Structures are given as structure tokens and as C-alpha cells.
Amino acid sequence: GPRLCLEAALSFLLLLACAQALVPSHRLDARDLARLRAVLERPFTDVRAAFYSIVGLSSLGVKVADEKAACKFIKSHVDSSSVESLFYAAQAMQVLSGCEVTISNETRELLLAAVSEDSSVTQIFHAVGALSGFGLPLASQEALSALTARLSKEESVLATIQALETASHLSQQADLSSIVEEIEDLVARLDDLGGVYLQFEEGIETTALFVAAAYKLSDHVGTEPAIKEDQVIQLMNAIFSKKNFETLSEAFSIARAAGALSQNRFHLPVIIVPDGPAAVSHHQPLLRLQVTNVMSQLLTQVSVKLDQAKSVSSKATVLQQLPFTLSGDFFELNFMNVKPASGYYDFSISVDGDKRFIANKVELKVKVSTEVGITNVDLSTVDKDQSIAPKTTRVAYPAKAKGSFTADSHQNFALSFQLIDVNSGAELIPHQTFVRLHNQKTGQEVVFVAEPDSKNVYKFELDTSERKTEFDSASGTYTLYLIIGDATLENPILWNVADVVITFPEEDAPSTVQSKNLFVPKPEIQHLFREPEKRPPTVVSNTFTALVLSPLLLLLILWIKIGANISNFSFAPSTIVFHLGHAAMLGLMYVYWTQLNMFQTLKYLAILGGITFLAGNRMLAQKAVKR
Amino acid sequence: LSEYGGGTAGRLKALDAFLLYVLLTGALQFGYCLGVGTFPFNSFLSGFISAVGSFILGVCLRIQINPQNKGEFQGISPERAFADFLFANTILHLVVINFVG
Numbered sequence: 001g002p003r004l005c006l007e008a009a010l011s012f013l014l015l016l017a018c019a020q021a022l023v024p025s026h027r028l029d030a031r032d033l034a035r036l037r038a039v040l041e042r043p044f045t046d047v048r049a050a051f052y053s054i055v056g057l058s059s060l061g062v063k064v065a066d067e068k069a070a071c072k073f074i075k076s077h078v079d080s081s082s083v084e085s086l087f088y089a090a091q092a093m094q095v096l097s098g099c100e101v102t103i104s105n106e107t108r109e110l111l112l113a114a115v116s117e118d119s120s121v122t123q124i125f126h127a128v129g130a131l132s133g134f135g136l137p138l139a140s141q142e143a144l145s146a147l148t149a150r151l152s153k154e155e156s157v158l159a160t161i162q163a164l165e166t167a168s169h170l171s172q173q174a175d176l177s178s179i180v181e182e183i184e185d186l187v188a189r190l191d192d193l194g195g196v197y198l199q200f201e202e203g204i205e206t207t208a209l210f211v212a213a214a215y216k217l218s219d220h221v222g223t224e225p226a227i228k229e230d231q232v233i234q235l236m237n238a239i240f241s242k243k244n245f246e247t248l249s250e251a252f253s254i255a256r257a258a259g260a261l262s263q264n265r266f267h268l269p270v271i272i273v274p275d276g277p278a279a280v281s282h283h284q285p286l287l288r289l290q291v292t293n294v295m296s297q298l299l300t301q302v303s304v305k306l307d308q309a310k311s312v313s314s315k316a317t318v319l320q321q322l323p324f325t326l327s328g329d330f331f332e333l334n335f336m337n338v339k340p341a342s343g344y345y346d347f348s349i350s351v352d353g354d355k356r357f358i359a360n361k362v363e364l365k366v367k368v369s370t371e372v373g374i375t376n377v378d379l380s381t382v383d384k385d386q387s388i389a390p391k392t393t394r395v396a397y398p399a400k401a402k403g404s405f406t407a408d409s410h411q412n413f414a415l416s417f418q419l420i421d422v423n424s425g426a427e428l429i430p431h432q433t434f435v436r437l438h439n440q441k442t443g444q445e446v447v448f449v450a451e452p453d454s455k456n457v458y459k460f461e462l463d464t465s466e467r468k469t470e471f472d473s474a475s476g477t478y479t480l481y482l483i484i485g486d487a488t489l490e491n492p493i494l495w496n497v498a499d500v501v502i503t504f505p506e507e508d509a510p511s512t513v514q515s516k517n518l519f520v521p522k523p524e525i526q527h528l529f530r531e532p533e534k535r536p537p538t539v540v541s542n543t544f545t546a547l548v549l550s551p552l553l554l555l556l557i558l559w560i561k562i563g564a565n566i567s568n569f570s571f572a573p574s575t576i577v578f579h580l581g582h583a584a585m586l587g588l589m590y591v592y593w594t595q596l597n598m599f600q601t602l603k604y605l606a607i608l609g610g611i612t613f614l615a616g617n618r619m620l621a622q623k624a625v626k627r
Numbered sequence: 628l629s630e631y632g633g634g635t636a637g638r639l640k641a642l643d644a645f646l647l648y649v650l651l652t653g654a655l656q657f658g659y660c661l662g663v664g665t666f667p668f669n670s671f672l673s674g675f676i677s678a679v680g681s682f683i684l685g686v687c688l689r690i691q692i693n694p695q696n697k698g699e700f701q702g703i704s705p706e707r708a709f710a711d712f713l714f715a716n717t718i719l720h721l722v723v724i725n726f727v728g
Contacts, residue, residue, distance in 0.1 A: 533666050536664060548652060548655050558647070559644055562641050562644060605717075620706035620710060
């Protein structure tokens with residue numbers, strides 16, 4: 001019934017969804033990391049820059065070059081009256097080893113005072129961060145209530161992210177669940193771009209800061225963040241799609257996101273990278289893969305397994321459930337052991353080893369190449385009348401046939417050959433099997449396709465009467481080449497097989513042999529402008545104009561004869577207004593013809609018409625009364 | 628023809644003269660088009676439709692004004708008929724002038 005149909009449809013959709021799991025499309029490779037580090041390692045300009053550089057580099061797992069100098073710089077540049085400056089200093093100094101400072105009571109009071117409902121979320125964030133960085137005691141519960149109160153008033157994404165970061169500095173004994181719930185709300189505010197990227201409309205920097213803050217807080221409280229696996233991958237794609245880091249704050253945010261995604265307690269995206277193109281052949285039978293995290297750091301404590309390998313063309317499963325072996329930095333699998341036929345294969349590979357892995361099942365398209373061999377090459381001239389037996393010559397690749405072959409009105413030229421896989425002996429059908437005939441004198445070349453028959457034997461026959469248009473009936477000696485090519489062949493072939501003398505019937509030969517040059521100027525096209533319609537001579541039109549006015553004359557005469565007059569004309573105001581209005585309307589028609597457009601005319605007509613109508617109404621009513 | 632001259636009111640005769648004028652004008656326009664060609668076709672159409680339309684409206688007015696037809700037009704006084712005639716003519720000539728080019 002319909003219910004069964006619905007269930008079937010739902011399960012099918014689910015299957016489809018599982019089958020198309022999202023794969024990471026972007027990561028930080030070695031070059032990106034180098035660029036990121038270059039930006040972060042610029043000399044410090046102020047405390048904020050120092051903070052970005054030091055904390056950013058530590059997220060990447062890199063220490064600042066000269067920690068002592070950095071420490072001195074911060075101590076000399078910090079502004080003890082600004083909560084923000086103190087925050088940067090405190091967090092940076094926490095990362096540097098051996099960088100200590102004593103905090104005066106005034107500074108401490110300043111920081112504690114900033115943690116209140118009257119400060120903005122940013123100020124609370126900076127104050128809590130500074131207190132935590134300096135190791136000063138902090139009343140977590142009060143800070144939390146101030147933060148929650150403030151957050152209900154400030155709805156911006158950045159404020160919420162800063163609240164997440166603030167909560168990660170507070171004690172775990174406080175009930176941070178209301179802040180943790182904000183993660184889910186923020187995820188709902190992300191924009192999905194084409195199903196591949198997920199980012200805030202505020203930009204990638206904000207998205208990266210969100211990822212860093214969400215995982216920091218989740219690690220702190222020990223609950224898994226409410227971000228689904230596909231969403232993590234989409235966030236990854238968005239954040240690491242930015243390869244140019246113009247500002248320090250941008251570089252900082254991306255570095256922190258990278259650090260968060262490579263080291264947190266819940267979600268670890270893995271990236272499977274083949275070594276070079278994913279292709280194997282007899283010379284290179286091993287498929288080599290590297291498994292890295294988002295920062296291109298190698299993960300070797302994992303197990304990589306081939307779930308199944310299916311041929312793309314025949315859909316047959318060639319291999320199942322085979323583990324890869326670790327050799328140095330690479331995971332290897334010898335695919336040629338199963339002697340696969342050449343072509344493309346879909347590999348389903350899974351990486352296991354940690355419950356936190358996500359994006360650990362990928363599909364990889366692997367190409368198996370081979371070498372082709374040409375065998376049983378027979379060149380023959382076949383008599384059209386079938387009276388003489390065909391003369392066949394066998395040629396072996398790469399030699400050229402001795403002597404030349406003729407093709408004219410009595411004889412056809414024929415070629416047959418077979419293509420085999422050198423390593424397996426199986427017959428091959430490559431994508432490109434061409435026979436090229438090159439006229440030695442004129443440089444003309446004609447290319448034909450050789451087709452295989454049912455037994456996979458390639459045949460080509462040249463009939464001069466059928467093919468004379470392709471050759472432009474140019475007789476002469478042609479060199480015959482055989483061209484074999486395919487994406488899965490390692491040895492494409494261009495073989496000069498023989499010379500063929502082709503003679504076309506004389507009456508069709510062109511007097512001069514013209515090479516078809518496509519790139520000469522073509523004959524110019526003369527544009528024919530639309531000719532104006534023929535007009536009658538002016539005399540005729542003028543005559544007609546006069547003629548057309550003659551009935552008017554007749555009308556006037558008739559009216560006089562009948563006795564139409566205006567003796568009943570009453571000079572009442574409405575009558576005058578009516579006649580004037582009417583005359584004005586007629587005049588408007590003339591002006592419309594010469595100058596105005598419809599809208600303007602309608603406007604004036606409405607005015608005049610209204611006046612005329614009212615006056616006319618009055619006048620006719622009076623007339624009716626008089627009658 | 629004499630019956631016509633005697634039996635018809637003066638007003639109607641004046642209207643009839645007008646109708647004759649319009650008819651002749653329309654016929655001349657048509658004859659020109661047949662003879663010389665349709666070059667500014669829109670102008671020809673516009674003029675011809677003006678003639679035909681005016682003729683039709685004139686005939687309507689004549690029917691409505693004619694005292695012999697009074698029985699059939701109870702609610703419409705001659706003045707009202709005339710006002711309708713003017714109104715319809717205005718719209719007709721608005722379109723005609725638009726089209727004449």
C-alpha cells in the first residue's frame with residue numbers, strides 16, 4: 001500500500017545520503033602552513049600583535065623564535081590601565097615559558113571591576129581572560145551570571161563566541177550549560193553554501209574563531225559539541241579555503257581553528273592523500289597513501305583498510321577487506337597482485353584507530369595502466385572484382401612494410417590488426433585507434449577510425465571511389481600511420497606502417513592542389529541595409545491631400561443648403577465653457593500628434609475632459625429643460 | 628428623394644450631410660491606398676478607421692435622436708445621445724491620433 005511505498009522511499013533516501021558522505025575539500029598543506037607562519041612571525045608592532053603571533057603560533061605547535069625578547073616586549077608595551085591590553089599580555093605570557101610578572105593591586109581591582117553586568121561581553125571576556133592568564137583568583141559564579149545577563153542583551157555572533165571563550169576560563173563547578181547551549185544556536189546561524197561550505201555571514205575569521213572557541217569550551221566541560229560530522233567537514237572546507245592571510249587577526253583565527261581541529265577530545269577530521277596521482281601499473285604496483293590531520297601532520301598510529309575495490313566499467317568487485325601496510329610515512333597496498341584489467345577502479349577506504357575520527361571513509365578513483373601491443377598486422381590490396389586473390393603482407397611493429405601498396409579504381413587497400421594487453425594477453429579496446437594518411441607532396445592529411453569487429457580484430461578498408469571527397473581527389477603517395485592511445489595506456493603508439501599510392505580517376509582531380517587553409521580571410525560580406533519603401537511622388541500626395549479636403553467643402557455647402565445655423569446659440573457661461581473646452585480638446589489632439597506622448601495627453605485630456613463634461617452636462621440639461 | 632427632403636427633420640438632415648462627408652473621405656482614402664500604395668500603412672489605417680468609426684458613431688447618434696425611434700430609447704434623451712457621441716468620438720480620435728504617426 002502507500003505506507004509501504006513511503007517506507008521504501010525513505011530508506012532509499014537514507015541509503016543515498018549515506019552513500020554520498022561529505023569529503024573534505026580543503027586543508028592546510030605544507031605551503032599554506034608556511035604562509036601562515038610567515039604572517040604570524042612578523043615582528044610585533046604592539047601587544048595585540050604580540051598576542052596574535054604568540055598564541056597563533058602555539059596553536060600550530062610552533063614556539064616563538066626568541067621567547068625572552070617577546071616577554072620583554074610585552075612587559076614594556078602593556079598598558080596597565082586598559083583591560084584589553086592586559087588581556088593580550090596575560091594570554092601571551094601564559095604561552096611563553098618562563099615569563100612571569102607581578103600584578104599590582106590596582107590592576108587586579110581594575111580587572112575584577114570589569115567583570116560586571118555593566119561591561120560589554122567583550123570587556124568581560126578580556127577581564128576574565130586576563131585574570132585567568134595572570135593566575136589571579138576569580139569568582140566564577142559571579143562572572144557567569146554577569147556573562148549570562150550581558151549575553152541576553154547582546155545578540156551578535158562575535159559576542160556569543162567571546163562568551164564561549166570566557167566560559168572556558170571559568171571553573172567547571174559553575175553550571176556552564178547555558179553557555180554550552182549557545183554552541184547549538186550558533187551552528188544554526190551558519191550559512192550553508194552549496195552543501196560544501198558552512199560559514200557565518202560575518203566571514204571566515206568569525207567562523208574560525210567559533211570553531212576554536214566551541215572546541216575549547218567543549219574540552220573544558222567534557223561534553224561533545226553539538227556539531228554534526230558533516231557540519232564539521234563543511235566548516236573545515238570554509239575555513240581552510242582561505243589561502244591568503246592579509247591581516248594578523250585572520251591568520252590568528254585560522255591557526256587557532258587548525259589547532260582546535262587537530263587536538264580536541266571529540267572530533268578529529270582525517271585527510272587521506274594519495275602519493276602523486278592515484279595510479280598503479282606493472283612498474284609501480286603499489287598504491288601509496290598518507291593519512292594526515294587538518295594541519296598536514298602525519299597520523300601513523302592508525303589502521304587503513306580497503307573496504308572494497310570495484311571496477312568502474314564492469315561494476316565487479318575486484319578486492320575486499322584488505323588492510324594497507326605501513327611503510328615509513330606511507331600506507332601501501334599492492335593492487336597488481338590481483339592482476340586487474342586496465343581501467344578505472346573505485347576504492348572505498350576507511351581509516352580507524354580513534355573514536356574521534358571523522359571523514360574517515362573516502363572514495364578514491366584509482367587508475368590501472370598497462371602497455372599495449374599490436375599483433376597480427378596484415379596489409380592487403382583487395383581486388384574490387386574479386387577476380388584476383390588479395391595479396392597480404394604481414395608487418396611487425398615497429399618495422400615499416402617494404403614496398404608500397406596501391407589503391408585505385410580496381411583495388412582497395414585493407415588493414416587489419418589486433419591490440420592486446422602486453423602483461424595479461426587480454427584483448428584491449430582503447431579509446432583512440434586512428435589510421436592517418438599523410439600526402440607527402442601537399443601535406444594534406446586524412447584521418448580515419450579503425451573499428452573492431454565482433455572478434456575484437458580491428459579492420460580498416462580504403463575504397464578510393466567512396467573516399468574521394470575526404471582526399472579532395474588528390475592522387476599521390478601517402479604515408480600510412482597507425483595511432484593508438486588511451487588514458488590507461490603507458491605506451492601510446494604512432495607507427496609509420498607503410499606507404500600507399502592512391503590514384504583517383506583523372507576527371508575528378510583538381511587542377512591545382514589547394515591546401516585547405518582555414519585561416520585566410522574569407523570573402524567580405526556586404527551588408528544590405530533595409531531599403532526604404534518606395535514612396536509616391538510628392539505631387540501625387542499633395543493632390544490627394546487636396547482631394548481629401550474636398551468633401552469638407554461639400555459638407556459646408558450641404559449644411560448651408562439644409563439650413564443648419566447657430567442662431568440658437570445661447571451665451572450662457574456653461575455653453576461657452578463647453579465649446580471652449582471642446583475646442584481645446586481638439587487642439588490637444590493636434591498637439592498630441594506633433595509633440596506629446598500618451599501619458600501627457602491623457603493627463604491633459606483628463607483635465608480638459610472633466611471641465612468640458614461638467615459644462616456640457618449643464619448646457620445639455622438646460623437645453624433639455626428648454627425643450 | 629423628395630420624400631426624404633420633406634419627411635426628415637432639419638437636424639437629421641444636417642447629420643446625414645455629415646455622414647455623407649465622412650463616407651466620401653473614407654472612400655477617397657481607400658481609393659488612394661488601392662491606387663498609390665500602402666506606404667505609410669499605419670497612417671492609412673488610422674485615417675480609415677477614423678472615417679469608419681466616425682460614420683458608425685454618427686449613425687448611432689442618428690438612430691438615437693430620430694423622433695420616430697423614440698419608443699425604443701426610453702431612457703436616453705437626445706442630449707444624452709449627443710454627449711455619448713462626443714465621448715465616444717474623443718476616445719476614438721485619441722487612438723487614431725496615437726496611431727497616425
